[in-house]
Amino acid sequence: MNGVHGVVRMELAAEPENVRVARDAVRRFLEVEGLSEERIYDVLLAVSEACTNVVVHAYAGGTRGLLWVEVGRDESAITVTVRDRGQGIAPRVDSPGIGLGLPVIMTLAEHVAITPFGGGGTEVRMTFAAAVDEAA
Amino acid sequence: MRAADALTLERLGAGVVVVSLAGDHDVSSAPMLRERLSGVLAERDAVVVDLAATTSLDSAILGVLLGALRRGREQGSPFALVIGDGHEGRVRRIFELTGLLAIFPVFGDRLLAVEALGARRR
DSSP: OOBBBBBBEEEEEEEEEEHHHHHHHHHHHHHHOOOOOHHHHHHHHHHHHHHHHIIISSGGGOOEEEEEEEOOOOEEEEEEEEOOOOSSSOOOTTTOSOOOOOHHHHHHEEEEEEEEETTEEEEEEEEEOOTTTOOO | OOOOOEEEEESSSTTTEEEOEEEETTTTTTHHHHHHHHHHHHOEEEEEEEEEEEEEEOOOHHHHHHHHHHHHHTTTTTTTEEEETTOOOOEEEEHHTTTTTTTEESSHHHHHHHHHHHHHHH
C-alpha cells in the first residue's frame, strides 16, 4: 500500500513507553495525510489498544520482544498493522487487564484481521475508511 | 512522562481527594494511577478522578478506574469521574464505546462531583 506520502514502518521494543511512540508517529502521518481529528482519534485509540496487547500479552515472563507497526493509506482506507513474534493470543486465566482491547478495535475499525505471524506471533490488521473529502 | 501528561492529587476538605489526569494516558501511566488510587482508597477518602484535561486514554486506564470503582464500592468510599465535553468528547467516547459510561458515576464538572461526594460522606 502506497499513499501519496508513502508508508510508516516502525520496529519498537514491546515496552509500555513505546505505545505512545507508535501513536505519535501514526498521528503525524495521518495529519500529513489530511485526515479529520475525529478519524485520527479513532485510529490512534485502535493503535493504542493493539500495541498495548503486544506489550502486555505477547511475550512471556518479562522478556522484552519486538513490536512492529505499519500504517499506510490508499484512496479509500487507512490500514494499520501491528505484529509481534510472541506467544500468540490464546486465552489465559492469569491475563492482566480487562480484555476490552479487541472489542474496542473491532468497534472502531471497518475491518479487522487477526492472523498468525511468524513462528507463533500475531498480526492484527485494521482498516479504517478515509472519508471521501479527506485529502488524498 | 512529559510534564504535560501529568497526574496530580489534591486533598480538599470533607475527606474528598481529586486525582486529575492531564494529557495522554495509557499502559505506561496506568501503574502510577493504580498506585495513587490505591493509596487514596486505603485512607478511606472519597475519590474524584478528573478527566477534564485528559486528551486521550485507552482501556489500560479504564481497567484501573474500574478496579478503583469496585474497591470504593466494597469499602463504602464514594468514587466518581469528571468527564467534560472538551477535546471533542474523546474521553466520553471511549467510555461510550465500552459501555462503561453507564457504570461509573459521572459528573460534567469538578465542582458538582466534589459537592456530591462530600455530601455523601457525611
